[in-house]
Amino acid sequence: MKHSAWGLKLLMGFIAMLCLAVPLHAQAEALAIPDISEWQGRLTATQVEAMKPRVSFVINRRQYGSNYIDKDAANNTALYVKYGIPFGEYDFSLFTNAASAREEARLFYARSNKQARFYVLDFEVDTVTSGTTNAAVAAWVQQMRALTHKKLIFYSYQSFATTYASSSRFLFDAQWIADATATPPRIPYDLWQYTDHFYMAGLNEYVDNSRVATWVHPVSWWLATGQPAPASVSQPKRPVAVKKPVPAKKVAVVKQPQPAVKKKPVAKKAVPVKKKPVTKKVSVVRKTTPPVKRVVAKPVTQNVKRQPIRWVTSDYQVGQVVALSSTARTYYGNRTKIRPSAKYRLLRVTAVKSIKADRSRQAIYLATLHQWVLSQDVTGYWAGQHGAYTATRSLQFYRDSHLRRATGRRLVAGKQINARLITVGATTVLKTSAGYLTANVTAVTPAYYERMPAQRWVRAKVGLQQYSYSTFTRHDLSRTRIRRNSRIPVKRLGERADGSRYFVTPNGRYITADKQSVTV
Numbered sequence: 019m020k021h022s023a024w025g026l027k028l029l030m031g032f033i034a035m036l037c038l039a040v041p042l043h044a045q046a047e048a049l050a051i052p053d054i055s056e057w058q059g060r061l062t063a064t065q066v067e068a069m070k071p072r073v074s075f076v077i078n079r080r081q082y083g084s085n086y087i088d089k090d091a092a093n094n095t096a097l098y099v100k101y102g103i104p105f106g107e108y109d110f111s112l113f114t115n116a117a118s119a120r121e122e123a124r125l126f127y128a129r130s131n132k133q134a135r136f137y138v139l140d141f142e143v144d145t146v147t148s149g150t151t152n153a154a155v156a157a158w159v160q161q162m163r164a165l166t167h168k169k170l171i172f173y174s175y176q177s178f179a180t181t182y183a184s185s186s187r188f189l190f191d192a193q194w195i196a197d198a199t200a201t202p203p204r205i206p207y208d209l210w211q212y213t214d215h216f217y218m219a220g221l222n223e224y225v226d227n228s229r230v231a232t233w234v235h236p237v238s239w240w241l242a243t244g245q246p247a248p249a250s251v252s253q254p255k256r257p258v259a260v261k262k263p264v265p266a267k268k269v270a271v272v273k274q275p276q277p278a279v280k281k282k283p284v285a286k287k288a289v290p291v292k293k294k295p296v297t298k299k300v301s302v303v304r305k306t307t308p309p310v311k312r313v314v315a316k317p318v319t320q321n322v323k324r325q326p327i328r329w330v331t332s333d334y335q336v337g338q339v340v341a342l343s344s345t346a347r348t349y350y351g352n353r354t355k356i357r358p359s360a361k362y363r364l365l366r367v368t369a370v371k372s373i374k375a376d377r378s379r380q381a382i383y384l385a386t387l388h389q390w391v392l393s394q395d396v397t398g399y400w401a402g403q404h405g406a407y408t409a410t411r412s413l414q415f416y417r418d419s420h421l422r423r424a425t426g427r428r429l430v431a432g433k434q435i436n437a438r439l440i441t442v443g444a445t446t447v448l449k450t451s452a453g454y455l456t457a458n459v460t461a462v463t464p465a466y467y468e469r470m471p472a473q474r475w476v477r478a479k480v481g482l483q484q485y486s487y488s489t490f491t492r493h494d495l496s497r498t499r500i501r502r503n504s505r506i507p508v509k510r511l512g513e514r515a516d517g518s519r520y521f522v523t524p525n526g527r528y529i530t531a532d533k534q535s536v537t538v
Contacts, residue, residue: 058221060090066097080129082110095131106135110385141182159186169191195210332378377392406436413428419447427452438450474509484498
């Protein structure tokens with residue numbers, strides 16, 4: 019009895035171990051794979067230690083193009099190494115051609131933490147100005163192959179990947195595809211970034227999160243430090259072609275439909291019978307249609323012409339910060355519904371394109387969401403320097419850059435003011451001699467024209483001074499003054515360091531591009 023009791027305990031202990039093994043495996047599959055950059059801030063040792071049991075691995079941004087290094091990348095990756103968290107690093111690409119792609123790859127590898135398990139090309143914005151995007155992406159991966167034997171991963175969202183990297187993405191060891199929907203991507207993928215709103219308990223904030231396609235590569239493949247296997251992401255899926263069983267040539271029964279030709283004479287008998295009622299009905303319809311056309315058609319066309327489209331602000335620039343408005347319903351292009359969690363967040367504009375849709379003349383790409391939106395669905399803040407600004411509504415001056423303590427003074431709508439844009443957190447404000455103002459695009463607009471007029475001439479709204487140089491000093495002042503309402507040919511639009519603009523005339527004279535002085 020003693021031996022049987024001891025054996026029973028041993029058996030039950032073994033069963034308990036098996037039961038525990040299943041939840042542990044399930045837990046390993048549920049571990050997060052967060053995308054970390056300076057937007058999550060400078061991580062602390064406490065945060066990284068708390069994050070360790072919750073992640074399979076981390077993918078950290080190293081640079082934003084060749085000219086900007088993620089300010090927290092060195093600190094964060096050093097902490098990953100210290101606390102034993104596997105990680106990869108990515109380069110948010112901004113290269114303009116194949117040559118700059120090679121240089122960007124070289125800098126990326128030189129700046130990276132060499133403990134990274136793999137390297138990623140984040141290719142989601144078309145900045146290529148010469149050559150093809152496929153050639154530039156291929157140049158990047160070829161340069162990285164010459165520098166490292168570690169795995170190289172391609173990242174993009176699926177519509178951008180198929181359009182701009184249709185062939186070059188297959189040169190990588192794996193593809194990381196972003197698609198924040200309930201269904202997986204429709205193109206081959208090894209890693210799926212399925213959400214941009216995952217709560218990372220260790221960090222106490224929301225991050226982008228991904229899932230491994232374990233049927234292609236297990237999690238251990240991503241964590242391995244050796245040279246990658248030569249198999250590509252698309253190879254395991256291509257052999258599963260459903261078209262192969264079709265070769266059953268027994269379907270040669272196609273020859274049997276030929277007897278159907280015999281049915282044609284049957285159709286001929288029915289034709290003369292059908293023609294008679296048709297001709298009678300047509301004569302009746304013709305008599306009733308004219309009065310309908312006279313009453314309905316004319317008023318509708320006249321009303322449409324009288325209603326001009328009220329275009330919204332469509333001058334957003336790459337680098338500006340915007341937020342989706344509460345009335346935004348769907349993304350541009352795919353008509354996907356905008357979730358409430360995407361609204362009221364500050365998002366950086368990474369690409370723009372000219373379109374005409376609804377009340378917008380511009381579409382804006384938000385890399386954080388991997389989506390295009392119409393300009394009517396966002397509100398944003400000016401970026402860069404513009405010299406002076408005109409208030410589109412009455413504005414309050416503030417004593418502090420966070421716009422919390424009002425001075426009691428206001429800038430009247432329509433008035434201009436010289437100001438310098440400064441960055442405060444993730445947004446921008448205007449610094450003036452009278453205090454701080456909001457830089458919201460709906461509140462102020464640049465006081466100068468910032469594009470050459472298509473007709474290449476402007477008209478003077480007031481009497482204008484001409485100058486012999488762009489500094490507009492008294493020493494540069496010309497004796498010849500331009501009269502009001504004069505039509506002035508211009509050949510170039512210039513910009514000063516403070517952002518103010520001026521036009522250059524064909525005879526080498528300089529005039530202001532101030533919207534209150536000239537019109538286009």
